[in-house]
Amino acid sequence: MADNNCARIVELLSDLLSRELTPEERRAIDQHCAVCPECENSRRALHAARTLLREHRPDDDAVPGDLRAALHRRLIEERAAREKEAKRPLFGRPVRALLGAAACAFLFLLGYLTFTALPEQTAEEGVVLSRSVVNAKEPLTIRLTYTAERPLADVAVTIRLDDGIVFHTDDTRFRDLREYEWKGALKAGTNEIPFVVEVRRTGTRTIHTTAEFDGYRHRHDVDLQADGETITVTYLSYGKRPI
Amino acid sequence: MAASVPFSEKELVARARRGDTAAFEELVRIHGTKLFSFALNLAGGRRDLAQDLLQEALLHAYRGIDSFRGESSFSSWLWPILRNALLRHRERTEAARETPLAKSDAVADGTLPVEAGLIREERFGHLRALVSRLSVEDQEALTLIDFQELPFEEAARLIGIPVDTLKPRIFRARQRLAELVMKHKDLFL
């Protein structure tokens, strides 16, 4: 039989997850629960809940892999949609053929190559700027992004493809090119030089790029590691050295 | 080669703002567990729904990343965006409103050999279902303090309230959770 204390005991029990009860409070609960099965069950349920909370580890709620994969796909779509909206004339006529291909390509990756922040010396190993995994079935857009502190005239950017990589274009003049040199000016702020390639073979191949201005040669590589299904794209910086 | 890109959070944000999806994904990896924990609580422990909620919220954040000016930390900026996006999405998702609370037959009639671990999982699911019935402010406080075990200062910064406001809030949130547990005590016995 329960005494008439249920309301007070329930009030104490409702603090069980919030704070340590005093010895007096625990004694009151013990005495009451000994004669009141209803409150005893409440107490047992709360102890179970408290144990569940204590045994739970933050990492038990790690983001599942399939969510990360789904997010990855959605972000790529999102970015492709953005790219479609923002059509920018980027550089001169010969490369427009390549840009035309970019419009229908699987836009993906931004290589953010900051001239101003580069180390003086050549980094022999290369510093990884970014790395992403893309679908191997789609043409791959490489976006060289140069941030200049001030307008720069007479910039030359050379893009050289390893065997197994070709420019993706309908223009036959470019299809067989192994190397392409772009000459132009960079404005202050962000400048993008995108081009589209196809990876024809599995294995690791490299797109070598150099940019020359102000008496320095800046070297960046884009490593493409293809396994048939996906391509892992790694942007590397090798710093700059005097020409 | 290293599996992840060794960038500071500031650099990652700068890159994400330029549209670098890999940088954004790295930020999600860093902060993901807190976020997914919150989504799980909002979704009453239903992982499929929590994934759905979080994915929408993260896309929303990605679209709005230009509005991040670097005045606060990235996570303090991200949290309210996610919180609001999660709520909006949950409102649209009819299924999220009622998370069923019932002992599964296997446990209730005791006829099937159920391992203790499975029972614990199920009970934990019930606990989350109860958490999801609390106000969002309560859920937020419980997620960060009790599920993610963040220090008060960090949790308060994330939510954007003073520590002195958070402490009574978590106290009352636990009380309200305790009241729900007592109301549904059969699920935990």
Ligand SMILES: [Zn+2]
């Ligand atoms: Zn009683």
